Amino acid sequence: xxxxxxxxxxxxxxxxxxxxxxxxxxxxxxxxxxxxxxxxxxxxxxxxxxxxxxxxxxxxxxxxxxxxxxxxxxxxxxxxxxxxxxxxxxxx
Amino acid sequence: xxxxxxxxxxxxxxxxxxxxxxxxxxxxxxxxxxxxxxxxxxxxxxxxxxxxxxxxxxxxxxxxxxxxxxxxxxxxxxxxxxxxxxxxxxxx
Numbered sequence: 001x002x003x004x005x006x007x008x009x010x011x012x013x014x015x016x017x018x019x020x021x022x023x024x025x026x027x028x029x030x031x032x033x034x035x036x037x038x039x040x041x042x043x044x045x046x047x048x049x050x051x052x053x054x055x056x057x058x059x060x061x062x063x064x065x066x067x068x069x070x071x072x073x074x075x076x077x078x079x080x081x082x083x084x085x086x087x088x089x090x091x092x
Numbered sequence: 093x094x095x096x097x098x099x100x101x102x103x104x105x106x107x108x109x110x111x112x113x114x115x116x117x118x119x120x121x122x123x124x125x126x127x128x129x130x131x132x133x134x135x136x137x138x139x140x141x142x143x144x145x146x147x148x149x150x151x152x153x154x155x156x157x158x159x160x161x162x163x164x165x166x167x168x169x170x171x172x173x174x175x176x177x178x179x180x181x182x183x184x
Contacts (some may be wrong), residue, residue: 003129005138026144034142036096041140046097048133050126 006047010038010071015092018072019079035087039078044070100116103132110164111171118175127179131170136162166167 015037019025025032047067107129111117118122139159 003100003126003133005100005133008095021095031142034095038140038142041095041097044138046134046136046138048130048174050123078129 003048005041006049006073007044007067008037008041008061010067011037011044011075014068014071014075019075025034025079027086027088029059029088031088032082033041035082036075036078039081040071040074058087095140095142097133099136099142099159099163100129100133102159103129103136103167106160106163106167107132111167117171119180121180123180124174124178127174128167128170131173132163134165135166135169169184 015033019036020028020033025036107125111128112120114123117128
């Protein structure tokens with residue numbers, strides 16, 4: 001049994017589906033992707049659940065439009081922030 | 093490279109050192125411990141970092157008295173909440 005932050009799952013899948021999968025990131029190196037995730041997650045409320053109740057709760061969260069639109073809003077901000085000042089080493 | 097919520101690390105070690113290690117929980121079954129963690133984490137600001145910068149940042153966090161006292165305050169509230177209405181099955 002462990003605790004899981006549902007918001008982290010939503011950010012992960014939205015980043016994959018709406019950005020990486022569509023080639024919408026200026027740079028998708030591991031450093032930039034993790035920095036985008038960290039910035040977005042630090043601007044979103046945590047939703048920790050303990051795993052036995054996780055599956056049902058996670059499903060309910062995935063269809064919660066408000067949290068999803070919050071996640072997309074914060075991802076857009078984070079992607080813009082990282083794109084304008086990436087921490088990766090150029091050409092790496 | 094992955095993102096880590098520093099607050100989760102602090103809650104984990106404070107729960108172990110200040111509660112479980114000192115026998116201060118009414119019940120320390122996995123269900124109660126995870127519920128206490130989830131409740132505490134949902135009342136604390138996330139501090140996500142990407143792991144390459146994690147070690148140094150995590151150390152700085154561990155000696156940040158304000159976040160530590162916030163963690164202890166929320167753990168006390170969460171332990172009280174779970175102790176008064178545990179979700180485990182009695183005698184399990």
